[in-house]
Each structure stands twice: as C-alpha cells, then as structure tokens.
Amino acid sequence: MKEQFQAYVLRQHDQEGVTASIEQLKKEDLPNGDVTVQIHYSSVNYKDGLATLEKGGVVRQYPMVPGIDLVGTVEESVSARFAPGDRVISTGFEPGVSHYGGYSEYARLQSEWLVPLPQGLSEQEAMAIGTAGFTAALSVDALIHAGISPDMGKILVTGATGGVGSMAIAILAKLGYTVTASTGKKQQEEALLRSLGASEVISREEADAPIKGAMGKQQWAAVVDPTAGPALAERLKQVQYGGAVAVSGLTGGSDFESTVFPFILRGIQLMGIDSVYCPMTKRERIWAKLGGEWKPDRALALGVREITLGQLPHTLENILRGGAVGRTVVRICSE
Structure with missing residues (x-):
C-alpha cells in the first residue's frame, strides 16, 4: 500500500x-x-x-x-x-x-x-452498473415478484436517460418485456433509448400529463420510476389492473398526492426500492444475475x-x- x-x-x-x-x-x-x-x-x-x-x-x-x-x-x-x-x-x-x-x-x-x-463482470462493467444498475435490477426483481410478466403489456420507464432508467430498459428488454421510455430529452436521445431496447419513446410531458378524474386509461402493465414527484400520481392512474409501480428515486420531487382508487379499483401495487440497506442474501443474488442472465449488455455497450x-x-x-x-x-x- x-x-x-x-x-x-x-x-x-x-x-x-x-x-x-x-x-x-x-x-x-x-x-x-x-x-x-x-x-x-x-x-x-x-x-x-x-x-x-x-x-x-x-x-x-x-x-x-x-x-x-x-x-x-x-x-x-x-x-x-x-x-x-x-x-x-x-x-x-x-x-x-x-x-x-x-x-x-x-x-x-x-x-x-x-x-x-461476480463472474461475468469486469471491474469497469461492475461500476458502469453500480448503484444505478443495482437499483434498476432490484426494480425489475420487484416487478417479477409482483407477477408482472412480459405478456401483460408495456412497461413505462421514467427518467429513461438517467442511470437507473437506462439500465432498467436494457434489463427489461433482455428479459423480453416491451418498454416505453419517458424522457425530457426525447429529440436528442430517442436513438440511444431505442438502442438500449425501448420499443417506444415518449416525452416527459406526454407521460406526466394531468388526467382528469380519479382514474385514467389503462396504459401500463407496470412502471419503473426513479423520478417520482407529483407526476407519480398521474402514472398511478394509468396502471392496468393487477399492475405494479417500483419507485426508487426522487429526482422529480419527494412529494405526490394521490387517492386510494388505483389500489382498491385496480389492485395495483406501489413498491419502494431501497438499494442502500438491501439484505446481503438478496444483494448477492441480484449481483449474480447482473453478471449472468440479466447483464445489461446494451447499456454497457452504448x-x-x-x-x-x-x-x-x-x-x-x-x-x-x-x-x-x-x-x-x-x-x-x-x-
């Protein structure tokens, strides 16, 4: 030393x-x-x-x-x-x-x-994944345990050009999910997001547009949301019956105002994702997946x-x- x-x-x-x-x-x-x-x-x-x-x-x-x-x-x-x-x-x-x-x-x-x-990852790849990719993988893991399968429909990923969002797109696409990416940089980054595996790219304004009434059209089988903020309430209104939302960040703000209707009328789950104190058994399991079948190859390459x-x-x-x-x-x- x-x-x-x-x-x-x-x-x-x-x-x-x-x-x-x-x-x-x-x-x-x-x-x-x-x-x-x-x-x-x-x-x-x-x-x-x-x-x-x-x-x-x-x-x-x-x-x-x-x-x-x-x-x-x-x-x-x-x-x-x-x-x-x-x-x-x-x-x-x-x-x-x-x-x-x-x-x-x-x-x-x-x-x-x-x-x-883990085997399957270089040191640089491990840090390219880092907390952001680990959080994305925890979000995907939560959706799977909530029963969200690829045949249920589209998964919305917010903050798609950020670390968590980009890694989530790559992992979900690799697992066969259909991903819609929401970003505030649509014009500049649409090609990148599609290369990561997104089937559709929409603007932040389109994804977060206020919806009149307590519920909206059922658009998303699930949401990976590292941004949260007031718009989370609008996303909840658009999750389909039996869907789920995995929230892991607050770049859009820490507060949101909602009703119980998405939960009691459509039975959706709102799940908090914590990567800081995640138990070691789960941590090692997720990292092993990131070095194997969940490795976000497209994100690491692009x-x-x-x-x-x-x-x-x-x-x-x-x-x-x-x-x-x-x-x-x-x-x-x-x-």
Whole structure:
C-alpha cells in the first residue's frame, strides 16, 4: 500500500461552506474497517452530486470522501470472508455518506458491506452498473415478484436517460418485456433509448400529463420510476389492473398526492426500492444475475463514459443539473 494516495475530499468551512479538492491522504487517515481495498473504479450517481452540496442531505460528517460505489482488490483483511487479492464490490451502506467512499485510491471498509465481484463482470462493467444498475435490477426483481410478466403489456420507464432508467430498459428488454421510455430529452436521445431496447419513446410531458378524474386509461402493465414527484400520481392512474409501480428515486420531487382508487379499483401495487440497506442474501443474488442472465449488455455497450478524479467536479455539477446521460465510471487506480 502506498504511503500517500489521492482522494477527492469534501471539507466544511464556516465561511466557505463545503469545498472539494483532490488531496494526498495516508493510511492512518482512513476510518476503521476490517478490509482494506485498493480501488480501481468508482461511479457517478445523483446521490454523489448531492453529497457535494452543503444542504444536500447526504453527508453526515466532515471531512468526507464521497463515492457510494467502488470496486477493487482486497489489499489487507482481518475478515474471514475475504483475503488479499479478492476482487470486491461495495454499493450502498455507509461509504460516501458517513464513511470514506470510492473517490480514493484506497478504502478501509466493513466486510459486511462487500460483495465478491461476480463472474461475468469486469471491474469497469461492475461500476458502469453500480448503484444505478443495482437499483434498476432490484426494480425489475420487484416487478417479477409482483407477477408482472412480459405478456401483460408495456412497461413505462421514467427518467429513461438517467442511470437507473437506462439500465432498467436494457434489463427489461433482455428479459423480453416491451418498454416505453419517458424522457425530457426525447429529440436528442430517442436513438440511444431505442438502442438500449425501448420499443417506444415518449416525452416527459406526454407521460406526466394531468388526467382528469380519479382514474385514467389503462396504459401500463407496470412502471419503473426513479423520478417520482407529483407526476407519480398521474402514472398511478394509468396502471392496468393487477399492475405494479417500483419507485426508487426522487429526482422529480419527494412529494405526490394521490387517492386510494388505483389500489382498491385496480389492485395495483406501489413498491419502494431501497438499494442502500438491501439484505446481503438478496444483494448477492441480484449481483449474480447482473453478471449472468440479466447483464445489461446494451447499456454497457452504448452508455458508459470513463473519467478521472480530476474531471469529477464538472461531472457532479452536470448530474445535479439533470444533464447526465447513461452511466459514468471514474478510473481511480490502474494497478
């Protein structure tokens, strides 16, 4: 392990607020944990962007190394689960929030936060999937367990050009579902969304148009919704009998107003998707699928951009502005 290594560090100051810069850290700067990982890649998520804001509601203490995702090689371990040389993934739990995360050449972590890198995935692919792809897979898994099958009709995916949306389209299409993609960037990104596997692309305005009355036309067998916000109420009105909605994010807002009618007249299910504290047995099962029959090949081939630590500030600002398309991975260390 290097005596000094690079990390992207957030610090809070009375006058300046929160600042971010690349610093040189030492081994003793790392927080407690039973596994030390040399990080090869991290990724960029909306939550990572929020972490850079003083009132973003993500970081619980400073200084902090953000980055909720990471993949790399175990350097040191006192855990029975992992040995030096093992390749591991960390998504969710505390890294990047209350524990130094993935934007660093090294991290010292709790072994219960780590999943072995599954066969079928390279390290770069694992971070191209990252929390966004893992959340998308959890959403698909929830729909399947709710009884949604490909022959039931169209699946609406909102925020389709974002990380969760693009990965969900690729997974659903691979499993034989018919996908309608909703996006605020229809003109610019329709070709990309169709390449990911969408059969139809509609504008955000079309998908979210207010519907008079308590119920609307039954359009969707299910919805994968990483955006939520007030428009969620309109989507609920359009889900067909026995359908389901998997909600995983709030880029459209945290509040919505609805009635009980979609639930008691059509028997639909509204399911919350949590990727942060997902149990390890389920986490390992989903990652195994992502390395196998659910691998989002089209998304990995079409929508992945690689950057360096030095390019993080602009990239994080862009994702907060809603300008992100597909997935961005951060090359941390190439050793």
